[in-house]
Amino acid sequence: MAEYTIKVRRFQPENGQGPYWEEFNVDLEPSLSVLDGLLQVKDRDDGSLSVRCSCRAAICGSCGMKINGQSGLGCKTQIGEAQELADKKASAVGGDTNGNTIVIEPMGNMPVIKDLITDMESTHWTKIRRVTPWLLPHGEAPEREYIVEPESMLDITQSMACIQCGACVSSCLSMEADPDFIGPAALAKAYRFVGDPRDAETVERLHDLAEDPHGIYDCTHCFSCVDACPKDVAPMDQIMRLRRKAGEEGIQDPNAGHDHEMAFVKIIEKKGTLDESMLLQESFAPGIKGKLKPSKLAIREMLGAIPIGIRGIRTGKMRSLRKLIPGLHHELPGTAQDEVKAIYKHAEEHNEEFNLYIKGDEGELAEIEAEEKLEPAAAPASEEASP
């Protein structure tokens, strides 16, 4: 048994006050959860402390919250670990190395109703409904089951593993900047249909999600949702899969998001590092030099980007004008550029998805592969047949 101090950001809508902090002492095994600590407070000291919870086992998705600033589930965060993190954070800024309070707050990007209870309906669920979250199959259902690739079901099982807890939404930096962003949970849900071979509206779904200015290209690739997700759904990965599929369909989005992404790919392949002088042009008018046919959209966007560039120079974000002059970007030494190209070639040849339901954790990949070599019969045939 160990003692911990938890500091909860409270809000009691009926007491006429704004939010306030309250500290509670709890004593429990370090392996028990932050939720267990909160329930101890509720049972022993203050029954008005409010938190949604039910399964205590990271299955129901009720107890999303921020613990020491990190979004996650209260039931899945061990209180001993939360203490270590609190101490690490405090000592990093010159505070005490132990005995710091564990800070607990309601989830972000959602209105707070009471204590740790947030309004998920107006944010999370509204966004989920935005992506037409049900299967839209071809015509009449077959007499038996749909016959599909076994791997395709495993592939979408990763996004099916989502328990709608909202931790990713809470942590999403893009949504903080653009509250209309469809967001990580809803887009992961969308991939569950886009990746489903039984769904007949894949292309329509991709158009919808790519052409919405708050859609898939609104994600800034910050990995916050991947960190926050308690079920390894990796929402950002699902968003990247949507982008790849939208790109494959040749869908042009109003933010030039796809072309912007491809601009990075092309520039690195050519120069090894990012030549910013090419970025605008490649993003908004790819192939402009060769064809001299920039689209109206591209011209508008390029002109629109000029003030951003000026602001960048003025605020020091863009440190050198030189970087904007084409042709001055330095090249990689020796054969380094050939090595970059070799990486590209390898990536293209090994077009594999990383999916926990198929591969397990990264560290175990080698072990599993070794096992497969020992018993080749155990490996499903479809794996060998992948292109």
Added chain:
Amino acid sequence: MPSHDVLVIGAGLAGQRAALAAAEEGVSVGIISKVHPVRSHSNAAQGGINAALNPGDSWESHAFDTIKGSDYLGDQDAIEIMTREAPEEILHLEHLGVTFHRNEEGKLGTRAFGGASAARTYYVADITGQAIMHVLYEQLMKYSDQISRYEEWFSTALAIDENGECCGVVTRNVADGSMELFQAKSVILACGGNGQVWKPTTNALICTGDGIAMAYRVGAKLMDMEMIQYHPTTLAGKGFLITEGARGEGAHLLNAKGERFMETYAPNKMELASRDVVSRAEQTEINEGRGFPDGTVALDITVVPKKRVHEALREIVLVGRDFAGVDITREPIHIKPGNHYTMGGVKTDVDGRTDIPGLYAAGETACVSVHGGNRLGANSLLDTLIFGRRSGADAAARAKRVEGSRPSPKILEDEDAMIADINSRAKGSGRRVSEIKLELGQAMDAKVAVFRDEAGITEALETVRRLKEEAKSAYIDDHGTVFNQDLLGAIELGYMLDNAECTCIAALERKESRGAQYRTDFPDRNDDEWLKHIDLEQTDDGPEISYSEVTITQWEPEARTY
């Protein structure tokens, strides 16, 4: 007064399936749940769902396994219906979008499960319940114009009209504390089981037997309340579930000496015998000193190929890692039997009808009975879906047939008064609600568990009756209207105590050992005297006992070995 033709209380698998089935009949449907539907406890069902769908398998084989698993207490007409209709239900779910595991040909693939003579369990990794429930919720969203969702509304009492028919329910909107009387022509209770009566339990905090208690309080009969399943593989302490799918994939049970002890108890089926059999075997090993010092035995999943573990048992890799600090792919994990499932419940016929016209029950709340003395793994999801659907369809048919009546506002006043009474109790005037819950759970787990006897059950019953008295003065801290979880906890305690009392009475009454009821003072099954259901009905002096016949169609009781 909000009004619907069919009102479903509870939004797990049974409730959602019932709502969808009723909506298909074109009636107006409301679905009320004290938590958001996707938080319901059906999502904890990991392993899968049974159906005889493979060529070479048959519904008769599935039915026989279920009957034998039930220790012949299951009603065979209901079991026939469930097993015959199972394949169609699986295909229906598949068509709706459930991402069932596929075999190499791309067709539905199966895994082995306990007590089954064929591999007939269909699954989605080890998140089967969650996957099905989220797909049904997708359908609720799709049909939102026909099905009104009341998410986070807590039901406190059923309304009965002067003809003795159910005509509505009183609920509290959790978000603002307002009380609302809903009118309905048919009401379906699908509120899950009562696992929270025991501590520890695999069940979620919401599983407080609400539906069973609400039905009991308006005079509906309960049945087989003594039949409480202890699952063989739960983590010590918090009681988290390790799916039977682990044993289905080949995991072994070992005692502290490293012996595969199931050889002694079930030489043919080994780890895949029925759950009551495996739980008793484990408890015997532990009681006789062959367990680990923490009162457990070990489940060894390292014998399952790693790739298969990641593909099919991913969830329990996480459970082991996050809640026990054990990497199940590398070392055995300590487990013990733990409270898991309510086989008994509100007595219904095969269309979910209770004794009270207009009142239905489905899923774990109900007792049809298809599980009898012991439920087979992967039959619970099937039960929720088949009888959820049948209840929904019959409730809709009734709604088209009857006029319906307006519930008396008196019931709303009564419920307001009940809440005012709880709020009026001063701090320190009695015990804390949480203390009473803890004492109840520990008493039930100590005395009404895997092994039972008259002295122990009697002791538990006395505790329950004392706690019932103490609950009348138990106080809460929160007197507000917005999300007053403290108040709901006090109401839930009342539900739990009614459930506990009924279980004790029935467990005392059944003087034999059958399925989950193992009486050390009556260690044999006694078909001559006890091949019958125990029914309970509320009176002022507590539950009144009566009996009903077990329906036998074509399978006469036999000795049960695995």
